[in-house]
Amino acid sequence: MGSRRSTKETSEAASDPASSVSKEKKSMLVEGYPVEGLSIGGQETCVIFPSLKIAFDIGRCPQRAISQDFLFISHGHMDHIGGLPMYVATRGLYSMKPPTIFVPRSIKEHVEKLFEVHRAMDQSELKHNLIGLNVGEEFQLRNDLKVRAFKTYHVVPSQITYPIATPEIAFTGDTMSDFVIDPDNADVLKARILVMESTFVDNAMPVQHARDYGHTHLSEIASYGDRFQNKAIILIHFSARYYREEIEAAIAKLPPSFAGRVFALANGI
Template sequence: MNALTGIDLELAKTKLSGFSVSGLATWMIAPDLDLCFDMGECPLSALPMNHVFLTHAHGDHSRCLLRHDALRRMIGINKEGVYYLPEEIYETAIDWIKAGAWFEGSRAKNPKVPKLIPLVSQPAGSEPIRLHYRDNLSVRPFKVDHGVPSLGYTIYDSRLKLKQKYHGLKGAKLAQLKREGVRIEAPLHTPRLTFIGDCTADTLWRENEIWESKILVIESTFIATGEEALARKRGHTHLNEVAQIMREQADMIECEAIVLKHFSMKVKPLEALEAALKVIPARFHDRVYLLTHLPKSMQGQSLAELAWQGI
């Protein structure tokens, strides 16, 4: 298992590549969206991504943040990367970055700090924040329960849409209204991808909006029956809790794909698959994917596709 080698997925017309093992490293790249989530390792394929979203400060999610910035410059990417992170860790991130520069021998009193953008949780339904380099994408950060300051992120496709009351008007009339300064369009935000780093199942119950995202990436650190309380105590989610939400809230789950990641180092990929096939309700098998290092020919397939192959 190599934390620099991602698993490729193509879900709901979105390409993703990622690695996630609890305590070891978590990162996920969405090249079409010009972004990555977390930087527990920094594969070369992450370097062209101009937006990085850090969920929390634990080393397996944050360790290579500076490396991303430094390597970009080394390979000649001059555009400034943008690093989003929870507001509570903004000041300590700056201290950490400066200490890193001094550790490497910098004598600058104020070593250069990459562009950090602190974010705070925004209520469901609020206007999302436009991405720094992308007019057609925006983000809503939301609070995540994990024992340390932590945010989840929903990325929206954002565009302007003609307001209902102007439907049916001819193009010339609409152009005239526009010239007169009438705002005939309103922003429309469609939730495309939600990523949560680490969290307890409470977050998954409380943040109902996450289940409207086309793609939802959540954690499932523990899988063994009987370890539910341990998962909660450590600030993590148990596979059985994910299954319970799917059973009890099936009708509100609109996701086209749900990715489970961050399995414990003790969990073997085939064990994760076996447990998921057993506890995840059958009606969701064609929408659930595991981000774990199954044999190559089995990667990137839904539970249903794997089950059809007689696994």
């Protein structure tokens, strides 16, 4: 499968050099919210809600992420945080206001050191507001919007922050399905929109393999069908081994309780 994927990418690049750019710009409307971004397992994840000026994770810093005022980093893996210095630097280049960046408190000191290194090399200020949150902590973004961090389960320290009113949107980043059965995360499964990973979608990759690497398999999502009360579920972080058609076919096989409310952010696939 890996070699097939490489051949596919090579042929697409040759026929359309701008293919990756055009895919990045595609958006979908979910529960009244435009949703944009890219999410390919191990390569880059950045999920954007432009009407809220919010981005979840930064990947390699796609162009559309730069105009988002608030950035939420789920954990320190490079495919989720690699574009962070570029995000801040580009906003400064365009004379935009310093962004507010949320990270798990456990990695806040490392992120501060990251910016110190880039300031020394780039000779720029890299202005931003960096906020570390622990599980359960909240922060008021503005009068009508606040965020709360909830617990996730990955191979490195991670936690996710989500905008709450009802809550409206919950983002899981990379996490095993254990978060679904965590009683402290009940609100996550009631959020209007749940954005969660589904790295593997077929039997070629067993559930245990996904769990060994701190990820979720689509079959696990199906098995917990009665727990998801969300109006919409956006699946992200698909393995690069899959074609878009394979992902859509797998989602079509989900139990009837998921019908009409599951979306795939498969830009770049």
